[in-house]
Amino acid sequence: MTENTEEQKPTRMPPVVTLDAKFFWDHATKGELVCERCSNCDTFRYPPRPMCPDCHSVERDIVPLSGKGTVYSWIRPRHPKPFGFDEPPIAALITLEEGFRMVSNLIDIEFEDVTAGMPVEVTFVPTLKNKQVPVFRPAKG
Amino acid sequence: MSRSFKEAAIAGIGQTEFSKASGRSELQLAAECSRSACEDAGIDPKDIDGMVTFTLDNTDEIHLCRCLGVENLAYTTRIPGGGAAAVATIYQAMAMVNAGLCNNVLIWRAMNERSQYRFGQPIDMNTAFAPGGGTGSLLWCMPFGAQTPATWESLASQRYMQKYGVSNEDFGRVSVVQRKYASTNPNAWFYEKPITLEDHQNSKWVVEPVLRLLDCCQESDGGVALIVTSLERARDLKQKPVRVLGACQSIPREVEVISNYYHDGDLAEMPEAKGTAKRLYEQTGMGPEDMQLAMIYDAFTPQVFKQLEAFGFCGHGEGSDFVKDGHIEQGGKLPVNTNGGLIGEAYIHGMNNITEAVRQIRGEAANQVDNIQNALVSSGMAGAVLARD
Numbered sequence: 001m002t003e004n005t006e007e008q009k010p011t012r013m014p015p016v017v018t019l020d021a022k023f024f025w026d027h028a029t030k031g032e033l034v035c036e037r038c039s040n041c042d043t044f045r046y047p048p049r050p051m052c053p054d055c056h057s058v059e060r061d062i063v064p065l066s067g068k069g070t071v072y073s074w075i076r077p078r079h080p081k082p083f084g085f086d087e088p089p090i091a092a093l094i095t096l097e098e099g100f101r102m103v104s105n106l107i108d109i110e111f112e113d114v115t116a117g118m119p120v121e122v123t124f125v126p127t128l129k130n131k132q133v134p135v136f137r138p139a140k141g
Numbered sequence: 142m143s144r145s146f147k148e149a150a151i152a153g154i155g156q157t158e159f160s161k162a163s164g165r166s167e168l169q170l171a172a173e174c175s176r177s178a179c180e181d182a183g184i185d186p187k188d189i190d191g192m193v194t195f196t197l198d199n200t201d202e203i204h205l206c207r208c209l210g211v212e213n214l215a216y217t218t219r220i221p222g223g224g225a226a227a228v229a230t231i232y233q234a235m236a237m238v239n240a241g242l243c244n245n246v247l248i249w250r251a252m253n254e255r256s257q258y259r260f261g262q263p264i265d266m267n268t269a270f271a272p273g274g275g276t277g278s279l280l281w282c283m284p285f286g287a288q289t290p291a292t293w294e295s296l297a298s299q300r301y302m303q304k305y306g307v308s309n310e311d312f313g314r315v316s317v318v319q320r321k322y323a324s325t326n327p328n329a330w331f332y333e334k335p336i337t338l339e340d341h342q343n344s345k346w347v348v349e350p351v352l353r354l355l356d357c358c359q360e361s362d363g364g365v366a367l368i369v370t371s372l373e374r375a376r377d378l379k380q381k382p383v384r385v386l387g388a389c390q391s392i393p394r395e396v397e398v399i400s401n402y403y404h405d406g407d408l409a410e411m412p413e414a415k416g417t418a419k420r421l422y423e424q425t426g427m428g429p430e431d432m433q434l435a436m437i438y439d440a441f442t443p444q445v446f447k448q449l450e451a452f453g454f455c456g457h458g459e460g461s462d463f464v465k466d467g468h469i470e471q472g473g474k475l476p477v478n479t480n481g482g483l484i485g486e487a488y489i490h491g492m493n494n495i496t497e498a499v500r501q502i503r504g505e506a507a508n509q510v511d512n513i514q515n516a517l518v519s520s521g522m523a524g525a526v527l528a529r530d
Contacts, residue, residue: 015426016282018280031362072300075292075350077287077288078345078348080261080262082286083263100401101403102281103287116303133285
């Protein structure tokens with residue numbers, strides 16, 4: 001599995017940073033997986049948005065996530081070759097422990113060895129423009 | 142007289158040739174297909190008073206009006222959601238006519254989507270979350286190598302495969318059927334070019350383990366247009382009217398187009414198509430058993446399975462057997478995408494599947510199905526029942 005390491009120059013595309021999601025990528029770049037949660041009713045908002053869909057409060061707290069989850073679905077994009085990757089990555093939907101899905105990559109595992117529901121944990125990889133994004137690897141233990 | 146939801150009709154259809162390099166501007170394609178639809182209906186283009194297209198269409202309303210000599214436009218609107226807009230254009234036009242706001246609604250979609258830009262290739266990061274695309278969360282996919290429509294579709298459809306034990310070969314049977322239809326449709330890019338399941342299985346992987354090249358729709362250049370008017374008026378025009386018995390959109394909570402991973406439901410299902418089916422069947426008092434044809438948005442083969450199931454033509458997870466048993470073929474229980482669909486005929490963003498339903502109902506299709514009274518047209522987030530008058 002070819003992944004960017006700190007010794008190599010990153011080639012991965014950086015995230016598009018919008019005002020409403022800047023907190024997510026800023027924390028990811030610091031190696032932290034976070035989500036916004038409604039200050040009024042504790043509903044998680046993912047993908048981020050400025051208003052709670054349940055109580056319509058615009059107040060929110062940035063809270064850390066456990067970084068643990070399970071594999072929901074996984075694919076390997078072959079054609080055309082994705083920008084920023086020497087070898088096709090494993091793109092996956094991860095169901096986070098907190099109950100919502102996130103698109104990411106699986107690393108440190110062969111495509112053929114991935115199974116539905118397998119436990120994974122977050123780690124971070126660098127991108128162009130000195131940012132980091134969360135990716136997932138098989139959970140230890 | 143009072144109006145009801147049964148009084149709009151499609152009076153005319155038009156199109157350009159479908160190619161990989163049109164050699165002219167998208168505006169010209171839009172103007173040519175619009176002119177053809179007016180000629181087909183028997184109306185003067187200058188009398189168009191309503192216009193509907195996709196947010197993603199590049200042709201400006203005013204430029205098109207200047208080509209057509211439109212004299213007094215009353216209403217314009219655009220539909221979000223990429224290809225999900227396709228059947229929603231019929232819904233809008235029906236509503237405009239039924240509200241008494243317009244007499245001659247032009248729907249058009251024109252694209253040089255092969256020669257000028259590539260819908261199937263990784264998209265520009267800055268358009269990944271443009272308003273109106275209906276796919277605002279695509280930016281959450283891009284850094285992870287999920288950069289094309291095929292990858293976004295596959296993240297959900299791989300779950301479908303897991304849940305129901307469906308293989309890529311199962312998906313391939315949809316392509317084989319549709320390419321068979323295309324092979325006898327002179328308008329189709331793949332006219333006289335049928336494929337076998339072996340050809341499908343030998344085509345290269347686009348996204349493992351979901352989509353091979355022959356599971357994907359084409360990238361095409363071309364334009365398609367329709368004229369919608371009231372049923373009573375359509376009866377006085379040149380063609381046999383095709384009634385719009387009902388049409389609707391459905392966008393359930395947290396649902397978005399294609400990168401549709403954030404709703405609470407199982408990704409093996411399409412909640413938007415289930416919502417469309419429910420609303421459409423309630424609106425028309427009809428059910429799947431009333432349809433003799435289904436034209437289903439087929440950007441990728443798994444979407445055909447999921448929509449067949451959402452509209453109740455078979456149970457969840459039964460799409461594979463429904464196709465394997467021959468039900469979607471000529472002479473089957475429910476012929477599907479009889480022009481070859483977006484896979485076999487052309488990808489004019491779903492609109493050429495609607496014009497095929499019109500041809501079938503008029504009795505003018507290349508692969509004519511016998512005794513069609515009602516046809517379902519679906520683009521997932523929108524659907525319509527078209528019917529013979």
